[in-house]
Amino acid sequence: MSLSPQFLDELRSRTLLSALVGKSVKLERAGREFRACCPFHNEKTPSFYVNDDKAFYHCFGCGAHGDAIRFLTEHKGLPFMDAVKELAAAAGMDVPAADPRAAEKAERASGLHEAMAEAAAWFVEQLHGIAGAEARDYLRKRGVDAAAQAAFGIGFAPDSRGKLKAALSRFGDDKLVEAGLLISVEDKEPYDRFRGRLMIPIRDARGRAIAFGGRIIGQGEPKYLNSPETPLFDKGRTLFNLDKAAAATRKAGRVIVVEGYMDVIAMAQAGIGEAVAPLGTALTEGQIERLWRLAETPILCFDGDAAGQKAAIRAALRALPMIEPGRTLRFATLPPGQDPDDLVRNGGRTALETLLEGAEPLVERLWKYELAAAPLDTPEARAGLRKRLADHAATIRHGDVRGQYLADFRRRFDALYERTSPAPRFQPGGGWRGGQAGRGGRGGPFRGKPPEAPPSAVTRSIGNGGLGPLESRAVLAGMLRHPQIIAHHAETIAALPIADEKLARIRDAMLDAAFAAETLDSDTLGTILGQVGLAGAMEALRAPNGLAFSFLRGNADAGRARRDLAAAIEALAARPELDAALAAVTARLMASPDEAGFAEQRRLRAARDAADQALASLAAGESGADSN
Template sequence: MRLPDSFLDDLRSRLSLSQVVGRKVVWDMKKTNQAKGDWWAPCPFHQEKSASFHVVDSKGYYYCFGCQAKGNLFGFVQESENVGFMEAVEILAREAGVPMPARDPKAAEKADRASELAKVTEAATKWFRMQLKTGAAQEARAYLERRRLAPETLDRFEIGFAPSQPDALLTALLAKDIPFERIEAAGLALVEEDGRRRDRFINRIIFPIRDARDRVIGFGGRAMNPNAPAKYLNSPETELFDKGANLYNLRAARTAAGKGQPLVVAEGYMDVIALSQAGFEAAVAPLGTAVTERQLQLMWRVSPEPLIALDGDAAGQKAGLRVADLALPLVEAGQALRFAILPEGVDPDDLIRAEGPGAMRRVLDDAVPMLTLLWRRATEGRSFDSPERRAMLDRDLRALLGRISDASLRRHYGQEVARLRAELFGVPVTDALPAAPPPPPEDGRWAPPPEDGRWAPSPPDRPWQGNRRRPRRGAPLPAATTTRTSALVQGALDPDALLEQVALAGLVLHPALIEEFAERLEGTSWSRGDHGRLATALLRLPPGAAPDAARAHLIDAIGPDALDSLLAQPQIRISPVARPGATADDARPCIEGAFVSLDTRRGIDREAREALEDFADGGDEAMTWRLAQAARRRHDAARVSDGMKGEAVAEASNASYYDDLLATPPRKTRRKK
């Protein structure tokens, strides 16, 4: 089976070589230059300790200086997986989430047709360039001179001209024995309603568009007639030209970005050409449409943090926000956007011509993160002088954060949003948005005092903050309680508190697991204020902190006596998390089991309360059975938390109690009179 070149190109654009190779190697980050797409690692094809295996993302090849292994994306999968070419393509297609082309005999015919259309567009490019040198293009040349485009720039971008005659190109191509059907399929000619054939581009400056394989796939045309219906006209969608899957100047920009230049995304062709001429050669632009998800992925293949250059007018700001909204669910660590905002009413070409490349460099250096743009949209021009308006802002911000797919990144965005919100309202910084307090407990199990910190009343001049906040790293923690009064060292704790202690102690002793359990730490309603303060301190630890450094940080946060007493508790000393030589893998199921048991116990409480409510409306055997089962499960869960043996935790982590909750209760039976 012959695969279409367009399909292979699609795989290359969706999957970077470093992404695929990274599954088999551990990168040497001291030698690697991630921003340039230059990666080094020990070779996966022979035994070595040094990093001699080199991957260059911008060129799509790898080479080992030890064993001389070399190849491209498909070759690496063939060698590493010991498969043939077609199997390698299938593996990559599954990873990219794209279906394999249908195995039909027309595939080769389609590929041949695309090649024939590319020959037509190449012939048209040469003809357009020749027309720019004729007398008919005098006005076009004068326009390009006013835009200060040097002759070498015109040659580099292959800029041409389409004369005013409605069928000039068509006549020239037909004279080369190119069929009209092929010229039309390439997007260069069309048929009028009255049956006349004419060129698509008439009296326009022509910008050829090349793809990553250096084929001319389409054209953009700038009208010389100020009364033309469209100032810019692009080729229609063809078998060669997919507007949403390509970028203007992509091939040259990829090469320049590989040499360390920042990738700049401008609005149009002239902006890209002006940027390139001024030394910003890694410049691209969408093809006459709004930026698409496919184009974002192309940008991230070239650079982990493209700079979106926005015009300073309202339309430019709206365009930037559309890009930000599109990118928000896609961003992740090492894959982001920054926005360079130009002065009002100015585009990159205007700024460079008026003030020179230095002014453009300053704008790019001052580029802001994507969150800054989204925050401005949420707050500028709005008043927050009432609780209702503040609540509306909180709702909008929660919706914004909820669109971020990456959990770790969502947490960091939440911290920054909390900081910005605190600055806006003039209140102390917290690391989470306000959350609504829970309803009062129906069984009267807890009624925490204000100093506990769980549901403390808010000052009258600020919204309620709740217990799910996490002070940002570096901010002072509330004063630690003394050893005598600390709940961490009290012996008479209820089972919920014992389970919480096991989970917290496990993370104190194995801080490498904190990121994995961050959402649990953040979302748990702690039964004691000291537990909540310790959870906050754990979340503040720098990523990758060693156990000794983590311990020093926690001692500063909650005090040495409280921490030592926690680790000395009997249920901690017999727990797998504290065994000599215990690893993170040993501790993980125990910590998970503690959290699962907490969820189980609290779910049982809800089940019992609901059963009591139903019982009040009219009891029967089914309701009695539900109450008995809830009591039994609560007793079993308490036994698990009393001992917290490794086997019991493993059983709890399987959530067997939930199986009981889902069991079918006995059917009602009629009482005998």
């Protein structure tokens, strides 16, 4: 059967090549690309590169080169159609059914790019002709110079129902209608879609015109008119200026999203070429995915008016389920009534850069939005705020990131209403910050000379790939017995390096429950775990594990058990941090020894030994802190 070039291009654009190749080849990031030892020939030094922006792989050793389809045919040995079907299934696309009309359809589609290119050239001619005087005057008033006009291919569509149709008559009405250049109405001759408008080509990643955005000259509605969906143009997966911004983004290390075509052009004239814009609608999931292929943290720079801020929060909520480490958003808000062009004219590029440097993280934007959504002068309203925040966090599919958002929202909420005092926090330099003083006096249990006892087998295992099942089950069992402490230590609990995936799911469910509930007891927590399919895990947590932690014993003093559980959580969370810091300073000393480095190494070792001793004491049933 014959597959159209448009279908194959769409299939490639929906396939993240690094994810496909990474299933069978171990990739490591190298700037904006990935590299590995070539799967097509034997080598010890990586020379095989994968570029997601350009959707191809290349080996500088053996010359292997291709796209997603070729990788499956050459590396996995699949027939061409089997490779296409496998990729289409993963991308959620239907492979066109084989029928006698397929070849005819492919032939009809093959001339669309040519028709669009000829239309773009014709619009440019009209801009510089007699009919384009008003459009040229508009561009002059907007400060769009000749270089920008040429770079973006800006043109003009005369106010006529048939001039473009006549100029492109060799393509035939049907093809021009299919390209979105003519409008076909029943019982009427097709006529020009764009009339009396400034014409801005919308290009694909390869720089080919696939659609147009037309701005009215003078009075009239709509102000902007875009091409309809066509075999070339999928509005929800396309971004204006994607072709130019891709290269600029690699150089600048960022991508900026603004509201419209003229904003992108103004940014480019200010020397910021890494700006793109959606096409008259809110950002879609497909567009956000494309942005993440360009940069880990796109900056959304929308107007400060109500419409602009509504668009920003819609984008935030659409992105939220998909965020993960290395994939998020930041938000820069323009002053009300100003667009990027106004900002540059009044303050130069420096004003624009200052605005972008102050962009807020996604979590900050969500917090401010919900904080301002309604009055918070009653307990019911404050409970509503907490529920809305919990609901937002619950949409995040990545477990660790979801836990961090829950912890961050809880900390902000508690700080705003002064619900609790700061929780004790173990510090890499030794000692506890905040909370009650331990056996070592007011400065904390680890001040002065560290204990001489060697670390236990339990504590020695912590730094090797995260917490093992023994320690993880002990802490989770303690949290099940004493769920009151979860909310106050949410950030630390979310950071625990739990290696077992099922136990990590239990931890995440406990954090979700603690944030959503005003108060939480053991029975309620058990019920919630059962509702999310973790009832069996609850029984495993109640089983004895051979450790003598006070928080695992039913006859222990509740206050002491909670203090010991908090101390164990802090020590377990601190241990990997201390190992990492100690490894870093040791590596530095090997390259360049100095007395300050040796002192830092001794300090970190003492702090690590202190954490180990504290945990060993707790595991043996000794209290980690005396009550006042």
